[in-house]
Structures are given as structure tokens and as C-alpha cells.
Amino acid sequence: MKKPEIAASIGDASNDAACGEPASGRSWQELDFWMNCIGAPMVLVEKTVLTVRYANRNAAILFGIGLEAFRDHPVEGLVGPEATLMLGQIWSVAPVGVPGEPFLIRAVVQGQERVLMVQATKIVVEGETLRLLTFMDAPPQGSVTLAGWQENVLSLLNWLPFGFEIASADDQIQFANSTFKDMFGYSQDDIANIDDWWRLAYPDPDYRAFARSQWYTSIAAARAENREMTPFDLDVATARGERRTIQFRHRTIGNFNVNLYIDVTRERAYARELKVLADTDPLTGAMNRRRFFEEADRRHGKGRPVAFLMLDIDHFKTINDKYGHGVGDLVLVEFTRRCNAVLQAEDCFGRMGGEEFAIVLARPEGMTDVLAVAEEIRLAVCAQPFLVAKTCLPVSTSMGAAICAPGESVSSGISRADHALYSAKAAGRNRVIFDRG
Numbered sequence: 001m002k003k004p005e006i007a008a009s010i011g012d013a014s015n016d017a018a019c020g021e022p023a024s025g026r027s028w029q030e031l032d033f034w035m036n037c038i039g040a041p042m043v044l045v046e047k048t049v050l051t052v053r054y055a056n057r058n059a060a061i062l063f064g065i066g067l068e069a070f071r072d073h074p075v076e077g078l079v080g081p082e083a084t085l086m087l088g089q090i091w092s093v094a095p096v097g098v099p100g101e102p103f104l105i106r107a108v109v110q111g112q113e114r115v116l117m118v119q120a121t122k123i124v125v126e127g128e129t130l131r132l133l134t135f136m137d138a139p140p141q142g143s144v145t146l147a148g149w150q151e152n153v154l155s156l157l158n159w160l161p162f163g164f165e166i167a168s169a170d171d172q173i174q175f176a177n178s179t180f181k182d183m184f185g186y187s188q189d190d191i192a193n194i195d196d197w198w199r200l201a202y203p204d205p206d207y208r209a210f211a212r213s214q215w216y217t218s219i220a221a222a223r224a225e226n227r228e229m230t231p232f233d234l235d236v237a238t239a240r241g242e243r244r245t246i247q248f249r250h251r252t253i254g255n256f257n258v259n260l261y262i263d264v265t266r267e268r269a270y271a272r273e274l275k276v277l278a279d280t281d282p283l284t285g286a287m288n289r290r291r292f293f294e295e296a297d298r299r300h301g302k303g304r305p306v307a308f309l310m311l312d313i314d315h316f317k318t319i320n321d322k323y324g325h326g327v328g329d330l331v332l333v334e335f336t337r338r339c340n341a342v343l344q345a346e347d348c349f350g351r352m353g354g355e356e357f358a359i360v361l362a363r364p365e366g367m368t369d370v371l372a373v374a375e376e377i378r379l380a381v382c383a384q385p386f387l388v389a390k391t392c393l394p395v396s397t398s399m400g401a402a403i404c405a406p407g408e409s410v411s412s413g414i415s416r417a418d419h420a421l422y423s424a425k426a427a428g429r430n431r432v433i434f435d436r437g
């Protein structure tokens with residue numbers, strides 16, 4: 001029978017692994033020799049599923065089946081479903097050939113309940129990575145009680161509605177609860193070491209560098225002050241190809257790192273939606289008046305000149321009176337679309353109320369440039385009639401422009417642009433007038 005792969009972590013072979021054994025690992029002959037030299041029952045299982053590939057003679061005695069019968073035998077058939085669940089949750093991603101921390105399982109062996117101590121070791125045999133499980137009878141005194149406590153604690157951790165992880169001081173995962181697996185979809189074998197986590201969870205190299213810096217900087221600050229890490233959010237890629245927003249929490253306890261992962265994707269999406277609703281005119285999608293003035297103040301606060309355009313749709317009341325407010329609303333939506341098609345992403349477009357709009361230009365080099373942008377908007381509005389509700393409507397706009405220099409208030413600059421707008425309407429509409437201050 002073809003034997004499974006095993007890393008050199010058995011007896012003296014573990015020293016070879018720690019010193020950097022070849023990537024191909026041990027041969028099947030060496031594996032067979034070492035496993036049968038050890039006095040404890042040993043079972044070699046598949047990397048991704050708990051299915052037996054090979055076992056030694058002591059395992060055959062413990063579990064009461066012949067060596068040949070171990071091939072493709074489910075571990076559940078050896079120790080029972082509850083013990084198998086626990087075996088699947090102990091990550092034990094220590095380096096190849098280094099045994100993980102021992103833990104207790106309450107197993108059902110040959111129909112009888114037994115408390116066993118188990119160590120899991122990741123090994124490589126002829127290039128194939130497998131998991132070696134070493135079984136021992138637990139120390140009799142108090143072991144049953146200890147196993148019960150362990151089961152209760154694990155049940156509690158699996159019940160938690162957030163990801164819970166225990167890692168070693170070098171960030172190698174030792175235990176992860178079921179919520180962690182459900183949240184991210186990665187298994188022990190996907191994340192064989194911490195570098196696998198960074199590569200899979202943050203596939204974009206630039207964002208990965210940002211995430212790592214945020215993580216290690218925050219942890220260092222927390223450890224220096226012996227406190228919990230200040231929580232923060234990161235966007236994480238799951239094994240299912242989803243992008244989730246996760247809040248990270250961390251505390252170092254003794255020689256272990258305890259990490260909490262809280263999925264806040266829905267909450268953050270709601271917060272963004274509420275912010276959009278709070279900042280946006282619901283009809284046109286333009287900034288509302290409050291948000292526009294906030295952005296204008298922010299831009300002007302950078303100490304650079306800011307150009308303002310005030311716009312008004314000509315004879316808009318006539319459109320409402322003749323065709324109804326439903327058509328008028330469609331005109332406002334199309335007007336917004338045409339203006340935004342001219343503007344750059346850095347420009348701000350807001351609805352002040354009714355048919356009056358305002359613009360902050362991010363690129364005012366002088367009056368000539370501002371007038372050029374304003375004229376481009378005016379032509380975009382009036383060049384083609386608005387086709388709304390199967391009706392062609394000629395629409396034009398009047399505009400006032402002003403440059404607000406450093407030292408002048410935003411309200412003063414907007415007021416000058418507004419006065420220029422009224423001058424444009426008084427002069428016959430469908431034109432731009434610049435206030436020179």
C-alpha cells in the first residue's frame with residue numbers, strides 16, 4: 001500500500017526538520033521506520049480532510065483494526081464525531097516537523113469512551129504535506145474533568161458570533177473557532193503560515209503593505225502600554241471571492257496573541273448610505289446645501305483661490321406651470337447630468353434649492369479659465385433640447401462667477417457669484433457674468 005507523506009518530526013528526525021530539511025521531506029521508507037520505532041499510536045492523515053493515509057502498529061492495537069484497513073479510513077471512525085470536530089479545529093501550524101501543543105480529546109475508541117492526549121505535527125513525505133497525529137492516554141488524575149472543561153470552553157468559543165483566534169508569539173495560528181472559518185472560508189492548510197494569510201486576505205500588494213503596517217504598528221503600541229489594541233477596520237478578501245470589512249481587535253496574553261475578528265461589512269455599508277443620504281439631494285444626486293458649504297469651506301481652507309459658479313435654470317417656473325412638477329423634476333435631473341459631464345471629479349456640484357445650483361471649481365487659474373468652464377457648461381445645457389416625458393424642451397442657464405481669494409470668506413465669494421448671476425438674468429439670461437470683485 002502507498003504510504004502517506006510525513007515530515008521529519010519523529011524522534012531525532014525533528015531536529016533535521018528544524019535545521020531545514022529538503023523540501024521533498026522524508027521518504028516513505030524512512031516514515032515507516034520512524035513511526036514503528038515510536039511507542040505511541042501514530043496516524044497520518046490527509047492535508048485537507050481527516051482521512052487516514054497510514055498508521056503504525058501501535059495505532060492498530062489502540063483502534064483495533066488491521067494496518068491495511070487504515071487506508072482511506074475516516075478519523076471519525078476511529079475516535080468518534082465529537083473528537084474529530086476538535087481535531088479539525090486545532091490548527092497547529094507550527095513549522096514542518098515541530099509538534100504542536102498537546103491537547104485532550106474525549107474519544108470513543110472501539111465503542112468505549114477514552115480521554116486521549118493528542119499532538120499534531122505537519123510533515124512532508126516525498127514532496128507531499130500531511131498531518132501526523134500522535135495519540136497517548138491522558139494522565140489519569142483529573143484528566144476527565146480537564147477534558148470536560150476543554151470541551152465546554154471550545155463550545156463557548158464556537159458559539160461566539162465573531163471570529164476568535166489564538167496565535168503564537170510569531171503569529172502562527174494555533175486555534176480558530178468555527179465563526180472564523182465561516183467568516184473567511186480559509187482552512188488550516190490554506191494558511192500554513194502567517195505569510196499565507198497576508199497573501200490571501202490582501203491580494204493587492206499596496207493594500208497588503210498598508211494592512212501589515214496598520215496591524216504591526218497598532219500591536220506594538222498596545223504591547224508597549226500593556227493594553228488592548230485600538231480596534232480598526234480593514235477590507236479582507238475571503239476564500240469565496242467576497243470582500244468583507246472586518247474590525248480587528250487584539251490582546252497579548254502571556255505567550256499568546258488573542259485576536260477577534262468582527263464582520264462590520266453591513267454596518268459600514270449602512271453608515272455610508274446614511275452619509276450619502278445626509279449629504280445628497282435626493283432628486284438629483286448633487287450635494288445638498290449643507291454639504292456643499294462644508295466642502296467649499298474645506299477647499300478654501302487650504303489657502304488657495306477658489307472659484308464659485310452660481311447657476312439658475314432659465315424660466316424654470318414656466319416649465320413647472322406648463323408641464324407639471326414631474327416634468328420639472330426630470331429637467332433638474334438632466335440638467336445635473338449635463339453639468340457633471342463637463343466637470344472634473346475634484347469639482348463640487350451642489351443644489352442650493354429649487355432650480356438654483358452652485359459649483360466649486362478645483363482648478364481656477366484665473367478669470368479666463370473660470371469663464372471657459374462656465375461657457376462649456378452653458379453650451380452643454382442649451383445646445384440640445386431636453387427630451388423628457390416624450391417632450392423636447394429648450395433649456396438654458398444663467399451663471400454668475402467669482403474667484404474667492406485667500407483671506408476672503410466663502411460666504412462673501414458665493415455672494416459675489418450670486419450677484420453676478422442676477423446680473424446675467426437681468427441682461428437677458430443664457431449667459432455668464434464674472435464678478436471681478
